[in-house]
Amino acid sequence: MFHQPNSEFAVVCRFQGLFPDDIGGYEKHRTRNGGDLGHVDASRSHLNRRVIGNADWAARTIAMIEDMKAENFADEIETLTRRRRKKQLKHRMVEGPRDPWRATRHGPMREVILTANRNWFDAPATSAARAARAQAFEDAARDWLLANFGEDVVHARADLDEQAFHIHAVIVPKVQVELNGTTRWMLQPSKHDLIKNYEAAQDSVGQHFAPLGLARGERRAAAVRKARQTGDEPPAYRQHVRTADWRKAEDTKIVETRAELEQRAEAMIVDEIVLAQREAGMIARENAIEVREQAAAGRERAAETKEQEADAMLAVGQGLAAGAFDIEDRDGTPALVETPEAKPGLLSKLRARMALSSSGRARALHVFSKALARLRKQSRDEAKTAVARDTAEIEAADEKIVEIASRLPDAERRSIGKIRLSLSARIMALTGRNMARETPERGGNDGRP
Structure with a gap:
């Protein structure tokens, strides 16, 4: 149905960097509860549909990244x-988990937008044919995303309430890397060749959408290379403009056009319009100042909240490193408890810091519990190995006693036999107590570790 080539229209593929903190804003715009909605036709928003991923993809993605941080920290x-780096260990316990990605200005995730010119979607004569064209584009987009990014595509949706039908997708590039002799989970966009190489992505998407009659976008990189080789002036750089910025620019052009027409009207009408514009401008400036002040206050509150969350996590780490806190397992749920050895002054300060952010305390408990669980398992394994070794030595010594006693007279042999039984029982009891001390069980109602 769409196999006729049509180079007049190009398929558009754009990548945008994302940080995990951007997911909340992304979801607000997706659900049309926030963000720039000036270009959205609310009467059609119910037609938007999910293409890839679960409805709770955002919560799942945030939880997955938190688990990555916890696993890396553990x-x-x-x-x-294991390496007995006590100073580094204490420092890392206080510092807490790190973000599982390298510093980048683009962010460790990617948003992908796939679309074409609005006229291409509107070209068919009937609404049924236009819906079929949009569905064909959606199917091709889904296949292209899954073929090139697989399970890293955690979400994709089709938007039908804006000027042109388009697909949004979110890629979370999860990889395992070797770092300092240990395995780490990381978010690494360069794992995907199409993210690493923009021209390759344009080639790939152009080839994939060609059966729909769409062409590849402008080969600007190749044109620049050719111009440099021939000494010609390279083509101008076409920077992507956000929809909101484009619309503001278009609105500005409309205002300017109207102003030119109004200047040709009668002087009285012009004066009235100018006066109205000035009054509107004053109101707009006042509103803009108020909006900026509210935004600044919101940013300050958000920054303060994040600082409090980070400090609460740091307080938990410091308390664990100082022995003031411990974490015990209560029916599969980790619980933070205070130790009897904790100094009251230190506890008072730590409690006050943790009280400012329940979310920070909960996040710290999540990541530190995994680390302590691993340490306790390692301690139990080492204790079992030591007990097995000691038991073998005791059995060997007992066999030696039996061998020596067999050469003695009956009276001495019976006497040694009684001593041997009593000694063996006491040694085994002592070994059992040592085993219990080496592998303490966390629990109880008194809050003791």
């Missing part, structure tokens, strides 16, 4: 403990 603590 692995690092285990490695430092």
